[in-house]
Amino acid sequence: MPVQVRGEVLDVRRAGGYYVLSITAPGIPEQYRPGHFVTVGIGGEESGLILRRAFAIHQVQSRGVYGGTLDVVVGVQGKGTRWLSERGRHDTLDIVGPLGKPFILPKEGVPCVLVGGGYGSAPLFMLAEQLRERGCRVDVVLGASTEEKLYGVLDIKRVSSMLTITTEDGSSGTKGRVTDVLPDIMERNNSAVVYACGPMGMLAAVAAIAAEYRAYSQCSVEESMACGIGICMTCVLPVIGDDGITRMVRSCVEGPIFRGDLVRWDEIGTIPADALGAPALDMS
Amino acid sequence: MPVQVRGEVLDVRRAGGYYVLSITAPGIPEQYRPGHFVTVGIGGEESGLILRRAFAIHQVQSRGVYGGTLDVVVGVQGKGTRWLSERGRHDTLDIVGPLGKPFILPKEGVPCVLVGGGYGSAPLFMLAEQLRERGCRVDVVLGASTEEKLYGVLDIKRVSSMLTITTEDGSSGTKGRVTDVLPDIMERNNSAVVYACGPMGMLAAVAAIAAEYRAYSQCSVEESMACGIGICMTCVLPVIGDDGITRMVRSCVEGPIFRGDLVRWDEIGTIPADALGAPALDMS
Amino acid sequence: MTRAMFGRGIGSAAEPIPNTDMSAELASLSMPSPVLTASGCAASGRELDQFFDITKIGAIVTKSVMLRARSGRPTPRMCETPSGMLNSIGLQGPGIDEFIEVDLAWLEARGARTVVSIAGESVDEYGKLAQKLRTAGGVDAIEVNISCPNVADRNQVFACDPEMAANVIQTVRRQSDSQTPIFAKLSPDVTDIAEIARSVVRAGVDGLTVINTALGMVIDVETMRPALAGVTGGLSGPAIRPIALRCVWQIRQALPDIPILGVGGIRTGLDALQFILAGANAVSVGTMTFNDPSAPMRVHNELALALSERGFSSVSEAISYGHRGADIFEADGAGEIEPE
Amino acid sequence: MTRAMFGRGIGSAAEPIPNTDMSAELASLSMPSPVLTASGCAASGRELDQFFDITKIGAIVTKSVMLRARSGRPTPRMCETPSGMLNSIGLQGPGIDEFIEVDLAWLEARGARTVVSIAGESVDEYGKLAQKLRTAGGVDAIEVNISCPNVADRNQVFACDPEMAANVIQTVRRQSDSQTPIFAKLSPDVTDIAEIARSVVRAGVDGLTVINTALGMVIDVETMRPALAGVTGGLSGPAIRPIALRCVWQIRQALPDIPILGVGGIRTGLDALQFILAGANAVSVGTMTFNDPSAPMRVHNELALALSERGFSSVSEAISYGHRGADIFEADGAGEIEPE
Ligand SMILES: Cc1cc2nc3c(=O)[nH]c(=O)nc-3n(C[C@H](O)[C@H](O)[C@H](O)COP(=O)(O)OP(=O)(O)OC[C@H]3O[C@@H](n4cnc5c(N)ncnc54)[C@H](O)[C@@H]3O)c2cc1C
Ligand SMILES: Cc1cc2nc3c(=O)[nH]c(=O)nc-3n(C[C@H](O)[C@H](O)[C@H](O)COP(=O)(O)OP(=O)(O)OC[C@H]3O[C@@H](n4cnc5c(N)ncnc54)[C@H](O)[C@@H]3O)c2cc1C
Ligand SMILES: Cc1cc2nc3c(=O)[nH]c(=O)nc-3n(C[C@H](O)[C@H](O)[C@H](O)COP(=O)(O)O)c2cc1C
């Protein structure tokens, strides 16, 4: 059950193009499973920015002098992430979490491949650890537009069986996209499960490749979220249910992790004509 | 001519119930005369607080390593002053000044009395210095509800011929109000000019006493200001002009210093029936 | 009401009374708190129950439900604005039958008071919704969201036309259990909100919810197109609080006795107090629940303190207290039009 | 206009064109910038001229002037609100004669373009104001502030009634030099702003200023009375920007060719760009000038950069660009009503 806590910033460090914030957040690490996210209040009581921002939980430390602490990796996109990047030690933050449905882990030690785009690598670290503990082979592919936008290359190496890097400008690793290298990796290792986190376009392509190789895929999506806890209905996308019916489901509570083969990637941003309750009654 | 500058906070120190901020503000100290004020932008670009806050200039240092710097004394009243009190070294502030009409100084060395209520003492320090330089006797009366709300007792002692303190709770000096001690002081020293800065009620009472003793009075008023530069018309109060006609004048540009005998103190917050353009056409 | 409005001053104003009576009434609905959730900002209460005990606040106002399941609008459905947000959800929901079976049943089992918000595309649809609710358990009140386009009439919004609004209310009143209080939720996007209020009151409504969102828009400066898929959306949050408060005030001036549920940008107990002083009998916390999932409970606690600090021994004493001395029965509040 | 709206895409979108043509037209008024001040937020330009060269922006829109000197309302006249403020000045001013003699003369001597805003309490008074301006020098355009109560007609606000608004405009048009463009300034506090727009356009207005403040209110939680002496006041600032932008968009949809001066909460060049993309031919910076006395000039500079970064070589290319692809001639914008 998610909790709302007043966290203290223990540390803010730059990592390439990102900021890594370590925050005390008693109650959250204890419940954490890989794939969970938190939301953070922005700007204080007099701020004109009233919506919380969502971040994947990157690391948790359940014990230690500070009680439970967690790390998030923040890429500066707009006003809220800029404000967060300017926080310093001892600042307090309003944290809600853990939120969302976590990644589902295989019961047995099957070969897995983890794909992260940009800061999308953040939730994959502890996932990799837990998969390794279960005896899974863990191949990792990290991709970004340029080297600066890769996160955690050195650290994830330690928990991965093999790490492949791609950048669109070739500044690090293979020049190209994660999807250029993924089929090869899956073929070579007989990957049974693909875990992916990154931009929607990447997820769609990864899900397609997984389907092609008959692998099970789990994708962590990123939809604009106003509340993060399931009460606003802003974060929906079309997902096919067990009954074969497509519904506009809330990615904050029914996701952010979805089975790649059940998300109707091409129709995100639309209401598919066969979705439950469609068509959107257009008022015009 | 007022300028708008990006100032750097050099220092924030507590003084009793107040915060004293030293800020670089090139261009302002150079033009400063006692009674001038500055306005400060609050909360940054994403703040929900969009109006500047006004503060009397307390001290200026025109030379020095930082170029021109100025001090303001901030009492925490609401959201904006709280934010200001939380600033630290190296923070930048958006400063506009010098604003308003300064105190008028006597050409000759006449006996003067300076009356400050609460942080209203802030603009009196440099006024006292300049009056002393002109050979004026400078008596000072500082009053507040309680000792904590007095500002600068020790420092102003140095520039005053005699300092009298009053507090309403008797925690420092004479128990009572500045107006309880003022007549006596004026009588004893034959005061020719009274300078006052503080709450409206105090100013009204001081102006009345000055009139009684046929002294010239200069009062620094504090009306709610949206712009501070004369463009919004929110800061008006009824003042009698040279032509004997009462007008609703802007305290930010035609004040904040007014002759005590020309302000219609009792009618502040109303439109006097004989004011130019009165009555306020009441729409109901 | 009228008594509370003119009756006593604030007794022992200086002494904070620790045990402010926080009970509140909205027509025949009695609640332990004057703080409710707002429709569309609390789903059906289940998620918020993780953050505070939803039986402790006044009531859960559920997301407006329609006759049939509805997918809503495409994304993007929201956009942050200065001290506010725009939304264009398009009333996504399961339809009344599933709502009654799942959501309402859960709320009833949970012991929460429930105000069911309904929305239709025709007068007839509103009537059918009311019929369905008549036999359902756990309906403590009905809020009629009339900020919907009437598909039969050039898509004019019911809430923007006094007659259309009255038709909806008459129909809902007729189809509902006479014991169930019915509230009409008004839109601020009208020339004269008091006129709409009077019209729905004449049509038999038991109270008014004031206000729904204001129509707004943002253009994405990167795509250079409307930021919302729905082009325009509803503006909510602290940005619109002064508008909402003005609407409550105007309606209270026009209708001294009608129960009012005040909504719009409430963030703190002091914000809630403003609405109560302006004439609201209770308040809903909407958008700020997205900012702080415990907001409704926190607002309740802050309001209790604020009332007690001001010497009120009960919520009801504070209702409309901001009007004291004013000639509250003057028509239209025309006297307060701003000529700037 | 229509050409700009549908014509070219953004040429070499990626290449910033350093020399964006910033000239702008509002009906027959040509200006070197599409950024103006807003009435009541710049006095008559003299104070702002200390902070930037007022001849470099589009024009100074002066504080609405009435026939006679006017003292305005008692204080408090303002109150800060989340991302906005309320004001209730009550149109304090010197009256038209002194205005012409002092303010207008100064503006003319200074070489600034001037849009004179006028306000009356009756149709007749508007006519007299226009007459006075006919013979005055330095009037580049007239903005008719119709958000004033008509004392003759139950104090109904001119801007809230299509017929009353049209009467004012007809009279001003008749009494003015036919060469002087006349703008009507519209209020957002109406059910259908496009209807008012159409009505004043039929009455002969040359352009529309969109929008004036929205009626709002704050209650002081210490005094427990309205925070403004005038009880209600006009809400302005970034808080209302989404409402203002929606109004501009709706009017542009309804009237593809009418010049629009967009106003409401503009703080940055990107905010100004939103208005232009929504259909404004030029914009006024109001409240944010209180926050930053160089705001109009800064917004001009930021807008020039924003346009050039997006590959626009002139302001006019960007006007209504946000509507591209949409069926702009569809009536009423009814399609965009938010059903939440
Ligand atoms: C489940 C989830 C996990 C995420 N994890 C991370 C992470 O680990 N690291 C990281 O840097 N970012 C992460 N994001 C994205 C992050 O939330 C956005 O970058 C951030 O909200 C943008 O805020 P801003 O203030 O910088 O931008 P603004 O443009 O100021 O945002 C305006 C509004 O739009 C929303 N918004 C804008 N972009 C996004 C987006 N991409 N996703 C969701 N909401 C958005 C914001 O929340 C805000 O309400 C995650 C998003 C989701 C939904
Ligand atoms: C010429 C002048 C000189 C001043 N000098 C000083 C000084 O040296 N030290 C000091 O501590 N204070 C000074 N003040 C008062 C100071 O400006 C207010 O305390 C401050 O504006 C309150 O802001 P807030 O954010 O704390 O309160 P809030 O309640 O958040 O303010 C809300 C709004 O009301 C306005 N407002 C509220 N109270 C006042 C007030 N008393 N005067 C003017 N505007 C007000 C604010 O500017 C703001 O726009 C001065 C005011 C004026 C006009
Ligand atoms: C995301 C969202 C969804 C909403 N959905 C509804 C709805 O379904 N029915 C309704 O009557 N009001 C709906 N509203 C309006 C709110 O109930 C409320 O009237 C409005 O947001 C103003 O209050 P606030 O500023 O506290 O949010 C919605 C508001 C938001 C922000």
Ligand SMILES: Cc1cc2nc3c(=O)[nH]c(=O)nc-3n(C[C@H](O)[C@H](O)[C@H](O)COP(=O)(O)O)c2cc1C
């Ligand atoms: C203090 C103040 C005074 C105003 N006076 C006038 C006025 O005299 N005439 C007028 O047409 N509009 C007046 N306005 C409205 C502005 O011109 C503008 O339409 C409105 O404030 C919205 O723009 P903004 O958010 O940029 O301020 C005034 C606004 C403010 C804040």
Ligand code: FES
């Ligand atoms: S973000 Fe509010 S429901 Fe998902």
Ligand code: FES
């Ligand atoms: S504060 Fe704006 S005119 Fe004085």
